Amino acid sequence: MDWKIELVAIPVTDVDRAKSFYVDQCGFNADHDHQVNPDLRFVQLTPPGSACSVVLGTGVTEMAPGSQKGLQVVVADAAKAREELLSKGVDASEVDIQAWGHFVYFADPDGNTWSLQQMPPRG
Template identity: 70%
Template sequence: MNWKIEVVPMPVTDVDRAKTFYVDQVGFNADHDHRVDENIRFVQLTPPGSACSVVMGEGVVEMEPGSQKGLMAVIPKAEDARQHLLDNGVECSEVDEQPWGRFVYFADPDGNTWTLQELPDYAQR
C-alpha cells in the first residue's frame, strides 16, 4: 500500500492576497480556485515540479493563519531560488550552508514559513 502526501493545508487570512503571493511572487502554479458555495472556496497551488500542493481557502483549513511552520521544498540550487524570490519582492534569508544541505528561508504575508533545501548531492540525482 502506497501513501502519498499530495496536499498540505495553508492557513491564511486573505485568500486572494495569499494566492497572488504564491503564484505571482513565489512562482507556484494555480491548479484550482473553486467556490463550492458561500461558505467554501477551495484553492490549490503547486510548486513547479512538485507532486505535493498546498490548499487554502474558505471553510477548508482549520488551523490559525500563520501557524504552518517549516514546510520544506527541495530545490536544485539555493542561490537561484533565493534570487528568484528577491527578484519577485519576497524577503528571504541568505543562503545557510550546512553539511546536510544549503537552505533559504522565507515566510508568506501571514507568517507561514518555508525552508528551501538544496541537497548536498542534488547534481547527481
C-alpha cells in the same frame, strides 16, 4: 503500499492576497480556485515540479492563519532560488550552508514559513 502526500493546507487571512503571493511571487501553478459554497473556497496551488500541492481558502482548515511552520521544498540551487524570490519581492534569508544541505527561509504574508533545501552531493 505507497503513501503519498498530495495536499497540505496553508491557513491564511486573505485568500486573494495569499494566492497572488504564491503564484506571482513564488511561481506556484494555480490549479483550482472554486467557490464551492458561501463557506468554502478551495484554492489549490502547486510548486513547479512538485507532486504535492497546497490548498488555501475559506473553510479548508481549522488552523490559525500563519500557524503552518516549516514546510520544506527541495530545489536544485538554493542561491538561484533565493535570487528568484528576491527579484519578485519576497523577503528571503541568506543561504544557510549546513552539512546536510543549503537552506533559504521565507514566510508568506500571514507568517506561514517555508524552507528551500538544496540537497548535498550524493556520495
